[in-house]
Amino acid sequence: MIDLNHGSGVQYQQPARPSGIGNAVNAAIDAALAARHLAEAPRRYVSTSGLGRECLRQIQYDYLAVPKDDGRGFEPNTLRIFEAGHRGEEVVAAWLRAAGFELRTARLDGRQFGFSALDGRFKGHIDGCLLSGPAPMTYPALWENKALGAAPWKEVVKRGVVLAKPIYAAQIALYQAYLDLPNPGLFTALNRDTLELYCELVPFNAALAQRASDRAVQVVRASEVQELLPRSVVHRTSAVCRGGHSAGEWHPPCAWQDRCWRTLR
Numbered sequence: 001m002i003d004l005n006h007g008s009g010v011q012y013q014q015p016a017r018p019s020g021i022g023n024a025v026n027a028a029i030d031a032a033l034a035a036r037h038l039a040e041a042p043r044r045y046v047s048t049s050g051l052g053r054e055c056l057r058q059i060q061y062d063y064l065a066v067p068k069d070d071g072r073g074f075e076p077n078t079l080r081i082f083e084a085g086h087r088g089e090e091v092v093a094a095w096l097r098a099a100g101f102e103l104r105t106a107r108l109d110g111r112q113f114g115f116s117a118l119d120g121r122f123k124g125h126i127d128g129c130l131l132s133g134p135a136p137m138t139y140p141a142l143w144e145n146k147a148l149g150a151a152p153w154k155e156v157v158k159r160g161v162v163l164a165k166p167i168y169a170a171q172i173a174l175y176q177a178y179l180d181l182p183n184p185g186l187f188t189a190l191n192r193d194t195l196e197l198y199c200e201l202v203p204f205n206a207a208l209a210q211r212a213s214d215r216a217v218q219v220v221r222a223s224e225v226q227e228l229l230p231r232s233v234v235h236r237t238s239a240v241c242r243g244g245h246s247a248g249e250w251h252p253p254c255a256w257q258d259r260c261w262r263t264l265r
Helices: 021-039 056-063 076-098 150-159 166-178 206-224 257-262
Strands: 102-104 114-117 122-125 128-132 141-148 185-191 197-202 244-246 249-251
Touching: 021 076, 056 206, 056 257, 076 102, 076 141, 076 185, 114 166, 122 166, 122 206, 141 150, 141 166, 150 185, 150 197, 166 185, 166 206
Parallel strands: 141 185
Antiparallel strands: 102 128, 114 122, 128 141, 185 197, 244 249
């Protein structure tokens, strides 16, 4: 008869699993992601994805592919989040098609739909275009998707994309303008933690599209004459520089803050 009394020596739990394999696998993945990222050619154009940022100088640094401060490049965890965002887009696209939406996400040659302006120095690529579907909305319509963590997802649900994520709102407005899709666009946000899907129709905001487009022109023209655009803040401790919340909006840490504040203005 087995003695199950305390002190009998019988193990109630499995032996501890050997440590180290998880660290080894994750280190290999992180190294691969970092190497792939470093091998990518830098963008040589102003992208719609960043024009809603508050600081014009930050957008200009990005456009000029200025090297980031030491230690301020994308961390492996950030690269994983980017990867999850791309995969989330594929998941939601499959769901929409399964639900009966006619969704176009790429041309016949596999390239994304998009636009190019200012002799190729201002570009944008859309997630897709809805041509028809079972939902009561006007077609054709822009489709823009984001995969978000629980906290920013809840903020978008609570406040709507225009107020919660001005960067996304500017991006949507630009796509609607340049691709001639004035009908309300469908914005979807996938919660990466729960796979809940938030959907919102975003009316075309012509004024916002014009302001964002004007910023792209300003960045390109200033760069042509080697003019450094002004910072949007007067103190380095601002959330725009160091990262954090300001006026209800989250700002990631600026990757060029050391270089920026070494200049006299």
